[in-house]
Amino acid sequence: MVRLVAFLVGVFFSGMLLLGLGDTVITAIKEPAVPTAEHDFYEKPLAVSFAHDGPLGKFDRGQLQRGLKVYSEVCAACHGLSLVSFRNFADLGYSEDEVKAIAKGWKTEVPTINPETGEPATRPAIPADRIPSPFANEVAARAANNNALPPDLSLITKARADGPAYVYSLLLGYREQVGYKNAEGKELLKEFPEAATPPGLNFNPWFATLNIAMAQPISADDQVTYDDGTKATQEQMAKDVSAFLTWTAEPKLENRKSAGWAALGFLIIFTGLAWMSYKTIWAGKKH
Amino acid sequence: MSFPWAQQYKPQSTVMQWVDERLPLPRLVYNAVGAGYPVPRNLNYFWNFGVLAGVALVIQIVTGIVLAMHYYASIDGAFNSVEHIMRDVNAGWFLRYAHMNGASFFFIVVYIHIFRGLFYGSYKAPREMIWLLGVTIFLLMMATAFMGYVLPWGQMSFWGAQVITGFFSAIPLVGEPLRQWLLGGFAPDQAALNRFFSLHYLMPFVIAGVIILHVWALHIPGSSNPTGVSVKGEQDTVPFHPYYTAKDGFGLGIFLIAFVVVTFFAPNLLGHPDNYIPANPLSTPAHIVPEWYFLPFYAILKAFTVDFAIPFTGIILVPAKLMGVLAMFGSILLLFFLPWLDTSPVRSGHYRPLFRKFFWFGLIPCLVVLTYVGAQPPYTQWVVLSQLGAAYYFAHFLIILPIISRIERPLPLPNSITEAVTGKPLQTEAVAETPLRPAVA
Numbered sequence: 001m002v003r004l005v006a007f008l009v010g011v012f013f014s015g016m017l018l019l020g021l022g023d024t025v026i027t028a029i030k031e032p033a034v035p036t037a038e039h040d041f042y043e044k045p046l047a048v049s050f051a052h053d054g055p056l057g058k059f060d061r062g063q064l065q066r067g068l069k070v071y072s073e074v075c076a077a078c079h080g081l082s083l084v085s086f087r088n089f090a091d092l093g094y095s096e097d098e099v100k101a102i103a104k105g106w107k108t109e110v111p112t113i114n115p116e117t118g119e120p121a122t123r124p125a126i127p128a129d130r131i132p133s134p135f136a137n138e139v140a141a142r143a144a145n146n147n148a149l150p151p152d153l154s155l156i157t158k159a160r161a162d163g164p165a166y167v168y169s170l171l172l173g174y175r176e177q178v179g180y181k182n183a184e185g186k187e188l189l190k191e192f193p194e195a196a197t198p199p200g201l202n203f204n205p206w207f208a209t210l211n212i213a214m215a216q217p218i219s220a221d222d223q224v225t226y227d228d229g230t231k232a233t234q235e236q237m238a239k240d241v242s243a244f245l246t247w248t249a250e251p252k253l254e255n256r257k258s259a260g261w262a263a264l265g266f267l268i269i270f271t272g273l274a275w276m277s278y279k280t281i282w283a284g285k286k287h
Numbered sequence: 288m289s290f291p292w293a294q295q296y297k298p299q300s301t302v303m304q305w306v307d308e309r310l311p312l313p314r315l316v317y318n319a320v321g322a323g324y325p326v327p328r329n330l331n332y333f334w335n336f337g338v339l340a341g342v343a344l345v346i347q348i349v350t351g352i353v354l355a356m357h358y359y360a361s362i363d364g365a366f367n368s369v370e371h372i373m374r375d376v377n378a379g380w381f382l383r384y385a386h387m388n389g390a391s392f393f394f395i396v397v398y399i400h401i402f403r404g405l406f407y408g409s410y411k412a413p414r415e416m417i418w419l420l421g422v423t424i425f426l427l428m429m430a431t432a433f434m435g436y437v438l439p440w441g442q443m444s445f446w447g448a449q450v451i452t453g454f455f456s457a458i459p460l461v462g463e464p465l466r467q468w469l470l471g472g473f474a475p476d477q478a479a480l481n482r483f484f485s486l487h488y489l490m491p492f493v494i495a496g497v498i499i500l501h502v503w504a505l506h507i508p509g510s511s512n513p514t515g516v517s518v519k520g521e522q523d524t525v526p527f528h529p530y531y532t533a534k535d536g537f538g539l540g541i542f543l544i545a546f547v548v549v550t551f552f553a554p555n556l557l558g559h560p561d562n563y564i565p566a567n568p569l570s571t572p573a574h575i576v577p578e579w580y581f582l583p584f585y586a587i588l589k590a591f592t593v594d595f596a597i598p599f600t601g602i603i604l605v606p607a608k609l610m611g612v613l614a615m616f617g618s619i620l621l622l623f624f625l626p627w628l629d630t631s632p633v634r635s636g637h638y639r640p641l642f643r644k645f646f647w648f649g650l651i652p653c654l655v656v657l658t659y660v661g662a663q664p665p666y667t668q669w670v671v672l673s674q675l676g677a678a679y680y681f682a683h684f685l686i687i688l689p690i691i692s693r694i695e696r697p698l699p700l701p702n703s704i705t706e707a708v709t710g711k712p713l714q715t716e717a718v719a720e721t722p723l724r725p726a727v728a
């Protein structure tokens with residue numbers, strides 16, 4: 001009885017699946033999938049390497065400081081960093097006084113209330129504060145950005161596939177759309193004339209829909225003046241800020257890797273000893 | 288416990304003797320995982336994975352309890368409380384990554400454990416009850432893992448909850464009210480998050496309870512072994528301790544090395560980037576994908592594309608969506624009937640030439656394909672593969688297995704475990720193979 005019912009259920013499910021397979025194939029032949037501009041012209045993130053890559057990688061503190069400078073002078077105008085506190089900047093190699101100065105000098109002040117009137121007010125930031133967001137709320141952010149919402153950047157390198165390379169590529173990925181050809185030599189507007197970037201958006205093949213609301217943020221060399229004398233090329237700025245955003249997303253990266261090596265060392269010794277006791281105990285016992 | 292020659296517990300100290308006389312807990316442990324449990328001497332490394340699954344559960348419970356001390360089950364605060372754990376709680380990043388990857392490793396271990404059972408026929412008499420309890424544990428694990436994935440309240444948490452609870456709305460008549468009752472609202476919201484947290488905390492302890500029954504049921508007939516031949520005498524077994532405690536210790540070391548490599552050096556490898564975006568009910572992700580361990584079942588769900596209808600009348604008997612949901616649950620529930628579908632008296636796949644071919648060249652590739660296409664967008668080639676894979680999956684268990692167990696001519700079995708190991712025939716007279724348990728000591 002069990003086997004009969006099972007057989008019937010099996011025939012039903014497998015039969016319906018094979019029927020569906022036929023249907024899928026016929027549909028695919030009758031109505032072949034229409035190629036889309038997003039599918040054919042989207043570019044995977046560029047290959048870029050960082051000091052913190054790999055199991056032994058450590059953050060390049062100088063690079064993180066440069067990245068912070070790019071963030072605060074370019075990105076912070078629109079993008080928040082709400083999960084990071086000023087005190088965390090001590091991890092970038094800043095002294096306590098320097099952190100205080102960065103907080104105090106931050107362009108956006110921290111919302112508070114006037115202690116006498118209870119009216120909304122702002123005050124300069126202190127190290128214990130989170131980085132203040134550039135807009136009071138989502139409505140204000142959208143109102144100032146043509147109805148687009150600039151995402152918070154705290155976790156951006158973990159919230160995108162191949163995150164650090166994604167940020168780097170996106171920042172450098174703005175192109176003139178007229179006449180744009182991909183690596184295969186196909187011209188976008190010839191293949192997909194309807195894919196022309198709508199007004200208010202910007203063409204960027206490293207963005208999933210090819211059109212991004214954000215205007216090109218890094219557009220010229222020396223847009224930021226680095227304190228350490230590094231030449232601020234566009235590639236350098238894009239790379240530094242993606243390294244910085246890797247740190248904001250994963251501030252414990254170095255602790256994680258060093259703890260990993262310690263755990264691995266312990267376990268290799270443990271496993272070796274376990275192997276020896278296994279061999280000793282089973283010695284002479286055929287199995 | 289199970290064999291007459293099992294060693295008896297002898298308290299080493301007066302304290303243990305005092306305890307044992309009043310509460311024979313030391314005796315219980317001794318008989319369960321100590322020298323009092325005789326185990327076949329020929330177990331291979333696949334037999335390590337039961338103990339490893341137990342360790343994985345302990346890792347999940349310990350890390351989970353500490354995480355719950357810092358987690359905040361609120362739709363406004365859950366995401367940030369997880370980030371608080373990652374950034375500000377002492378070693379919080381470790382607890383969270385260990386818990387997150389611990390779930391994946393729990394599934395890896397349990398899948399290998401299940402495949403061990405499938406290949407070596409561990410579900411056959413007299414071990415059906417162990418298998419049934421095992422499938423129950425697997426179902427409980429899936430529910431627990433799903434609810435755990437919702438807790439960080441990221442984009443995939445929210446939309447995963449939306450999709451999975453949406454399965455229930457495919458049930459005719461009561462579906463939609465049932466879904467709302469389960470969620471406590473029209474969509475996943477605070478009520479759903481709170482109850483998922485409550486159940487996610489509860490269910491591991493239910494799993495632990497069923498594991499006790501699983502191990503209890505195991506100790507009635509004793510462990511199976513790679514030859515599938517029953518234990519015939521004392522020479523076929525060794526005491527669990529120290530023989531298998533030592534072997535499991537080594538296996539545990541290898542398991543923990545793999546776990547540590549992923550947890551510390553590639554902690555987000557098995558996760559989805561979208562879950563680092565806070566949940567947004569107004570923005571649907573481009574591809575909603577479950578965790579990797581659900582992908583084969585998700586592929587089966589998506590593989591059903593045509594309604595079951597009476598031709599030319601337009602009367603739909605079973606809509607494709609409902610069929611997909613039934614098939615997805617059916618794909619796991621059919622495992623409950625496996626002991627009665629595979630009627631071959633030979634347990635081990637080693638001695639079943641036909642079964643072995645379908646296992647390695649049918650079932651395993653089919654599951655690899657289903658896992659892969661489960662994560663793919665619905666392009667024609669992936670839909671076709673998922674339909675082929677799912678059709679084979681059901682055919683394998685429901686049609687092919689019952690047939691091959693009838694027509695197959697198994698290879699000759701060794702007379703005993705000892706003979707298989709040493710190549711020498713047994714010295715003592717072989718005891719007739721009994722399908723049920725030997726006399727309890």
